[in-house]
Amino acid sequence: MALDRFFRRRRPQQQQATTDTPDLWTQCPACKEGLYNRDLEANAFVCPKCGHHLRLDAQRRVHVLIDHGSFRQLSGKVYPTDPLEFKDTEPYSARLSRAQEKTGRPDAILTGTGTIEGLPITVAIMDFAFSGGSMGSVVGEEISRAAEYAAQHGTPLIIVSASGGARMQESALSLMQMAKTTVALELLAERGLPYISVLSDPTTGGVTASFATIADVILAEPGALIGFAGPRVIQQTIRQNLPEGFQRSEFLLEHGMVDDVVDRREQRHYIATLLGVLLRKPPVEKAPDKGTDKGTDAKDEAGAGA
Numbered sequence: 001m002a003l004d005r006f007f008r009r010r011r012p013q014q015q016q017a018t019t020d021t022p023d024l025w026t027q028c029p030a031c032k033e034g035l036y037n038r039d040l041e042a043n044a045f046v047c048p049k050c051g052h053h054l055r056l057d058a059q060r061r062v063h064v065l066i067d068h069g070s071f072r073q074l075s076g077k078v079y080p081t082d083p084l085e086f087k088d089t090e091p092y093s094a095r096l097s098r099a100q101e102k103t104g105r106p107d108a109i110l111t112g113t114g115t116i117e118g119l120p121i122t123v124a125i126m127d128f129a130f131s132g133g134s135m136g137s138v139v140g141e142e143i144s145r146a147a148e149y150a151a152q153h154g155t156p157l158i159i160v161s162a163s164g165g166a167r168m169q170e171s172a173l174s175l176m177q178m179a180k181t182t183v184a185l186e187l188l189a190e191r192g193l194p195y196i197s198v199l200s201d202p203t204t205g206g207v208t209a210s211f212a213t214i215a216d217v218i219l220a221e222p223g224a225l226i227g228f229a230g231p232r233v234i235q236q237t238i239r240q241n242l243p244e245g246f247q248r249s250e251f252l253l254e255h256g257m258v259d260d261v262v263d264r265r266e267q268r269h270y271i272a273t274l275l276g277v278l279l280r281k282p283p284v285e286k287a288p289d290k291g292t293d294k295g296t297d298a299k300d301e302a303g304a305g306a
Contacts, residue, residue: 080136219271
């Protein structure tokens with residue numbers, strides 16, 4: 001009986017990992033390779049095995065694109081409302097609160113000023129982590145303000161798009177932002193200031209149909225999904241098989257919708273060279289960054305948004 005009780009005895013359960021244990025690895029969505037996060041960050045969140053460009057939140061995009069320590073935030077003072085009192089499976093206000101808590105920003109946009117290889121610029125970066133980067137009233141307002149600021153201060157404007165399109169919970173109010181942002185960008189054209197659009201994965205819907213594709217130069221990241229309706233919707237509508245790579249950056253470059261496909265690791269120098277040509281002003285020679293100090297830029301962002 002003693003032996004019987006011994007073999008029936010439950011084995012001790014392993015201790016569960018504490019919730020504060022940091023995640024050290026990320027699996028590449030394309031090749032499924034396990035990537036050490038520190039190495040991934042040093043490589044601008046591009047998989048060193050297959051070259052897949054992982055999605056970036058707005059703050060990480062700042063670290064990748066803007067000169068270290070130069071970013072100063074402009075956005076963060078306008079908050080979304082729920083004028084339609086929209087509710088589907090849950091109230092729109094609840095969705096907003098959850099997205100704000102997740103990202104630490106009022107809406108799906110971060111705007112500010114900075115330099116790229118010493119050249120002053122104004123930048124607007126969409127954050128796909130906030131409700132799929134959807135464009136509502138706040139996104140349209142912040143992009144319009146960024147365009148007006150750039151025109152007033154004589155700087156080029158760079159917009160990095162990552163969006164599922166117009167935000168359905170704001171209905172016609174979100175669709176109005178397509179016209180609003182387009183009109184605001186006319187100020188740059190009137191003053192002869194360059195506007196460069198960078199399309200990341202994904203850029204779709206009303207964002208593609210408005211400010212994202214009316215720039216002086218349109219760049220795209222490798223493999224990014226870019227289009228108005230999704231490929232599945234198009235295929236079901238026209239009842240035809242779509243060509244391989246349809247709506248991906250390389251396909252659109254081949255068909256003239258974008259001007260170039262640029263690896264994220266090369267974007268800073270590429271854009272600086274491009275601006276130097278457009279402005280007839282060469283980039284300022286700077287020593288390469290010695291790593292990224294996240295605390296500095298994060299402090300700048302928090303202080304400007306207060």
